[in-house]
Amino acid sequence: MTTTSEPLIVLEGVNKHFGPLHVLRDVDLSVARGEVVVVIGPSGSGKSTLCRAINRLEPIDAGTITFDGRPLPAEGKSLARLRSEVGMVFQSFNLFAHKTILQNVMLGPVKVRKEKPAAVRDRAMGLLERVGIASQAEKFPAQLSGGQQQRVAIARALAMQPKALLFDEPTSALDPEMVGEVLDVMTSLAREGMTMVVVTHEMGFARHAANRVVFMADGQLVEQAEPEEFFANPRSDRAKDFLSKILTH
Amino acid sequence: MDVFTDPDNIETYTTGFLWILKLTVAAAIGSGVLGVLLAGMRVSPVPVLRAFGTGWVNVFRNTPLTLIIFFCYFGLYSALGLELADDIDLNNFWLGVVGLSVYTAAFVCEAIRSGINTVPVGQAEAARAIGMSFLQTLRLIVLPQAGRAVIAPLGSILIALCKNSTIVGTIGLMESSTAMKDLINANGDAVIPIFLVFAGTFAVVLIPTGYFFGWLSNRLAVKR
Numbered sequence: 126m127t128t129t130s131e132p133l134i135v136l137e138g139v140n141k142h143f144g145p146l147h148v149l150r151d152v153d154l155s156v157a158r159g160e161v162v163v164v165i166g167p168s169g170s171g172k173s174t175l176c177r178a179i180n181r182l183e184p185i186d187a188g189t190i191t192f193d194g195r196p197l198p199a200e201g202k203s204l205a206r207l208r209s210e211v212g213m214v215f216q217s218f219n220l221f222a223h224k225t226i227l228q229n230v231m232l233g234p235v236k237v238r239k240e241k242p243a244a245v246r247d248r249a250m251g252l253l254e255r256v257g258i259a260s261q262a263e264k265f266p267a268q269l270s271g272g273q274q275q276r277v278a279i280a281r282a283l284a285m286q287p288k289a290l291l292f293d294e295p296t297s298a299l300d301p302e303m304v305g306e307v308l309d310v311m312t313s314l315a316r317e318g319m320t321m322v323v324v325t326h327e328m329g330f331a332r333h334a335a336n337r338v339v340f341m342a343d344g345q346l347v348e349q350a351e352p353e354e355f356f357a358n359p360r361s362d363r364a365k366d367f368l369s370k371i372l373t374h
Numbered sequence: 375m376d377v378f379t380d381p382d383n384i385e386t387y388t389t390g391f392l393w394i395l396k397l398t399v400a401a402a403i404g405s406g407v408l409g410v411l412l413a414g415m416r417v418s419p420v421p422v423l424r425a426f427g428t429g430w431v432n433v434f435r436n437t438p439l440t441l442i443i444f445f446c447y448f449g450l451y452s453a454l455g456l457e458l459a460d461d462i463d464l465n466n467f468w469l470g471v472v473g474l475s476v477y478t479a480a481f482v483c484e485a486i487r488s489g490i491n492t493v494p495v496g497q498a499e500a501a502r503a504i505g506m507s508f509l510q511t512l513r514l515i516v517l518p519q520a521g522r523a524v525i526a527p528l529g530s531i532l533i534a535l536c537k538n539s540t541i542v543g544t545i546g547l548m549e550s551s552t553a554m555k556d557l558i559n560a561n562g563d564a565v566i567p568i569f570l571v572f573a574g575t576f577a578v579v580l581i582p583t584g585y586f587f588g589w590l591s592n593r594l595a596v597k598r
Contacts, residue, residue: 182499202507209505219500222596223519233504236514267597278500285504 133158139188150344159318163331166341172324176293180211212282216294218274220266227262252280272303289320340364377564390553397539404475409482435480446473447545470542485527489520522594529587
């Protein structure tokens with residue numbers, strides 16, 4: 126382990142366009158080891174793109190992103206290696222539909238890291254136990270509820286023993302009664318010191334689990350603060366407007 | 375039906391269909407492997423490979439199979455001297471397999487490519503996100519799901535391949551249609567029965583094949 130206090134993820138002057146749309150505008154952000162950063166903001170503000178840029182699922186047009194002291198590789202083996210160190214949890218779960226739950230969790234360590242299947246199996250079962258799905262290990266993703274699938278997706282990401290986890294609206298596709306079970310897992314990860322970047326609309330999670338809230342609008346990082354400070358005293362008009370719309374219901 | 379009591383005629387019949395069976399099996403393997411490779415090329419991030427795959431499909435899918443088989447014989451064998459076996463029948467057989475494979479691979483490629491389009495983009499993203507390379511993503515995640523989605527169309531291609539293999543008769547292999555022609559020439563009084571027996575044999579084998587692929591397609595379908 127490195128003992129430096131240098132941040133794990135650093136974005137500097139990041140810009141990204143989708144055609145004429147300027148989705149990320151001069152974004153600077155750094156995330157310390159063990160920090161939980163929640164990114165909130167209105168739809169289309171660039172939150173998801175920001176999250177996906179960190180493991181280069183979205184390439185950026187300008188600026189730099191460094192992870193663990195190294196700039197993000199453009200492609201090839203070194204990019205694949207970086208991605209294996211950054212777990213990602215998607216809005217639509219994206220579990221491998223033709224593989225069982227256990228195979229989903231084991232595939233990365235066995236195929237990417239070339240670890241021994243027997244050892245990976247134990248670790249995978251342990252992770253499934255932890256997220257409460259161990260009894261479903263032999264089922265296929267379509268046989269599970271959305272909340273269960275998302276917990277498997279978290280276990281799949283954890284199986285790679287990542288240095289950081291990215292969550293791209295992990296509860297937005299879930300029925301309301303299943304949101305809690307996913308947030309519980311995420312909260313316990315946050316408590317254990319996992320570095321997390323979480324794009325979400327769950328203000329409750331932002332309040333109690335985040336170290337820092339980042340507010341985005343129109344591709345810009347408008348303000349960032351500790352959750353209590355942000356929710357009690359938002360400084361920008363955009364944030365005030367956003368919070369007034371979501372917190373009055 | 376005296377025709378089919380003569381042992382010589384029976385042998386003509388069975389030899390003909392054995393060639394068809396061998397052509398179908400060999401060309402199915404050849405076009406299957408080639409078709410998957412071509413589909414991989416057509417979705418690859420490398421422009422040269424994409425262009426190669428597209429070129430292959432456009433050339434071979436739009437050229438009549440008879441011309442391709444003729445080219446294998448008169449072009450590859452007669453003009454360029456490519457000899458695939460010492461035995462004349464076996465040489466014609468392998469030339470036929472080459473022609474059938476390059477032709478059918480174009481259709482297999484397009485079927486698999488349409489299957490790839492049924493796999494949600496999130497599947498490949500999730501694979502890349504855990505650090506898989508392009509080839510791993512294709513081999514472990516995308517192609518297995520794409521393949522299951524196109525089992526029924528692949529069955530249709532196999533059936534077409536089986537019937538198309540009669541065209542190898544044009545370069546001198548005694549496959550079933552040539553066998554039928556010979557029997558008809560020798561037994562002008564039994565044209566209709568001979569025809570019905572040969573056509574019926576194809577139907578008896580191929581109709582269940584079609585149902586089998588339909589059943590397999592349902593059984594292996596990926597639930598989403």
